[in-house]
Amino acid sequence: MTFIWTTIGAILTLSIYSFLYKDNPFYKFAEHLVVGVSAGYYLVIYYFNYIHPNVFSPVFLLEIGGEPIGFGSFLWWMALIPGLLGVLLYARFFPKIAWVGRWALGIYVGGYAGLGLSPVMQARVIEQLRANALSVAGVEDPFAAMTNLALAVGIFAAMIYLLVVKRNLGAKNPLAKVGVLVVSAVIAYGGWLVLSLISSAGVVSLTNILLVIGLLGTLSYFFFSMKHKGILGGLARVGIVFLMVGFGASFGYTVMSRISLLIGRVGFLIDWVGQIRGIFGA
Amino acid sequence: MAGKPFDIRNIDRRIIFTLIFVAVVWPLLQPMSLPIDVSPPVQTLYDAIEAIPEGSIVMLGADYSPDTMPELQPMVDTFIRHAFERDLRIVVACLWPASPPLVETAIGPLAEEYGKEYGIDYVNLGYMAGGIVTLLGMGASIPNTYPSDYGGTPVGEIPLMQEVENFDDIAFVMEVSAGTPGTREWVQQVQGRYRVALGSGTTAVGAPNFYPYVQSGQLSGLLGGLKGAAEYETLVGHPGDATKGMDAQSVVHALVVAFILLGNVVYLLSLRSKGRAPAEA
Numbered sequence: 001m002t003f004i005w006t007t008i009g010a011i012l013t014l015s016i017y018s019f020l021y022k023d024n025p026f027y028k029f030a031e032h033l034v035v036g037v038s039a040g041y042y043l044v045i046y047y048f049n050y051i052h053p054n055v056f057s058p059v060f061l062l063e064i065g066g067e068p069i070g071f072g073s074f075l076w077w078m079a080l081i082p083g084l085l086g087v088l089l090y091a092r093f094f095p096k097i098a099w100v101g102r103w104a105l106g107i108y109v110g111g112y113a114g115l116g117l118s119p120v121m122q123a124r125v126i127e128q129l130r131a132n133a134l135s136v137a138g139v140e141d142p143f144a145a146m147t148n149l150a151l152a153v154g155i156f157a158a159m160i161y162l163l164v165v166k167r168n169l170g171a172k173n174p175l176a177k178v179g180v181l182v183v184s185a186v187i188a189y190g191g192w193l194v195l196s197l198i199s200s201a202g203v204v205s206l207t208n209i210l211l212v213i214g215l216l217g218t219l220s221y222f223f224f225s226m227k228h229k230g231i232l233g234g235l236a237r238v239g240i241v242f243l244m245v246g247f248g249a250s251f252g253y254t255v256m257s258r259i260s261l262l263i264g265r266v267g268f269l270i271d272w273v274g275q276i277r278g279i280f281g282a
Numbered sequence: 283m284a285g286k287p288f289d290i291r292n293i294d295r296r297i298i299f300t301l302i303f304v305a306v307v308w309p310l311l312q313p314m315s316l317p318i319d320v321s322p323p324v325q326t327l328y329d330a331i332e333a334i335p336e337g338s339i340v341m342l343g344a345d346y347s348p349d350t351m352p353e354l355q356p357m358v359d360t361f362i363r364h365a366f367e368r369d370l371r372i373v374v375a376c377l378w379p380a381s382p383p384l385v386e387t388a389i390g391p392l393a394e395e396y397g398k399e400y401g402i403d404y405v406n407l408g409y410m411a412g413g414i415v416t417l418l419g420m421g422a423s424i425p426n427t428y429p430s431d432y433g434g435t436p437v438g439e440i441p442l443m444q445e446v447e448n449f450d451d452i453a454f455v456m457e458v459s460a461g462t463p464g465t466r467e468w469v470q471q472v473q474g475r476y477r478v479a480l481g482s483g484t485t486a487v488g489a490p491n492f493y494p495y496v497q498s499g500q501l502s503g504l505l506g507g508l509k510g511a512a513e514y515e516t517l518v519g520h521p522g523d524a525t526k527g528m529d530a531q532s533v534v535h536a537l538v539v540a541f542i543l544l545g546n547v548v549y550l551l552s553l554r555s556k557g558r559a560p561a562e563a
Binding site for chain 2: 020041049119127130246250255257258259264266270
């Protein structure tokens with residue numbers, strides 16, 4: 001029996017790959033079969049995991065997880081209202097009342113935004129910022145970490161100076177002078193950085209420096225509020241280099257992923273041929 | 283009449299497909315046993331699992347479907363083997379509907395091999411709809427979020443689940459994912475919120491998105507695609523399907539690099555010939 005199913009799988013695999021030669025009825029059959037089977041499978045799965053336990057069972061059978069609930073009770077309403085909101089989503093198929101679907105969509109989007117906002121900020125912004133406050137000395141040295149932080153603050157200050165102070169308040173403004181001081185501090189820090197590189201840089205510190213430069217360059221590339229000229233233009237060009245390296249790595253991984261799938265299918269076909277040889281004693 | 287001269291730029295794409303096919307089949311039939319170097323993200327994942335005290339409960343988040351099995355199933359197999367070898371108890375929880383039977387195919391035979399008993403040493407809670415809502419529910423109560431296991435047995439009747447209330451009782455989570463909901467949601471909703479030690483295995487195409495989480499320490503380690511799985515198999519000492527596939531992977535990559543170089547050379551030569559054209563005219 002297993003062999004029959006394996007043979008059906010092998011024939012369908014070959015049918016799908018036959019498209020690489022050219023479109024043909026075998027490919028079309030296999031394609032439609034995949035779409036149909038998938039739709040049927042997921043329809044049943046989703047009904048019995050979403051609609052039945054969360055809507056149908058509490059609203060019509062008056063039970064949740066096998067426990068009885070009262071008609072018109074709080075839990076009954078809590079099942080009915082989301083169920084009705086779900087039905088409203090289908091109003092988009094009727095142009096005259098399509099707008100009521102926005103209520104359900106609004107609640108859905110709002111709910112997910114509320115659930116996601118704080119964790120996303122924490123995981124994707126704050127933790128990543130923290131991870132980029134790196135030591136340039138190549139050791140877990142608090143002083144070096146602090147100097148990195150000072151660099152980040154200095155660069156942000158310089159950007160604020162260039163963007164806000166110089167443009168809107170004029171160079172004679174006292175704030176502009178503070179900005180000039182900050183820029184000077186950054187340049188001084190850069191000098192110190194170069195000296196420390198020459199004197200004691202290790203592989204780790206060089207990696208960390210590259211990472212910070214790559215981060216600042218990439219951020220600069222996506223900073224569209226100023227023309228990419230001067231320092232910003234230079235940083236943006238550095239950013240492009242890092243982006244290209246990133247895209248290259250992604251391309252390599254994509255190739256690996258797709259080839260892995262091919263390897264899986266070819267391995268399956270080789271096993272199938274082995275089974276045939278076993279059966280016919282070849 | 284002379285035929286049209288051969289121009290490699292107009293090569294039939296089916297020739298390339300054939301070469302790729304041969305590059306895959308040949309190493310699978312004639313293994314070359316190319317060396318597999320272990321990368322730091324895989325090593326740190328292995329070390330993190332090795333550091334878990336024996337008898338602890340670990341969770342396997344399996345969120346994938348049959349289309350990504352060649353890459354992810356070896357990770358699941360090897361993680362289960364690794365956990366059983368270290369006498370760790372496993373709770374499987376899935377956010378993808380197709381995952382539970384795929385995990386069953388791996389965990390059943392391995393449990394038999396290592397003499398592990400269902401309900402005591404491992405449990406498959408199956409699929410629960412809801413994505414991040416399910417993850418948040420598990421943070422409050424895993425038994426309430428998954429009221430029964432994959433076979434329909436109420437979790438109250440499963441001995442292992444008597445020791446599990448929420449993520450405080452889980453020593454380590456291994457999340458094997460092919461997309462959304464998956465590793466990103468686990469990092470955001472579980473690791474960030476409950477500070478659970480989290481490792482991950484992903485498809486290669488998704489891996490570059492998750493390496494920053496390793497660098498920041500949000501992930502204890504990462505298995506990126508077939509190569510990550512093969513490295514993990516090497517560390518655990520049980521070469522399996524991923525290791526078998528790496529020879530073919532390496533040969534195809536060499537071929538792709540050759541194609542890229544050839545394409546660039548041809549492109550540069552065509553530029554050169556175009557540059558000459560006006561002068562010759």
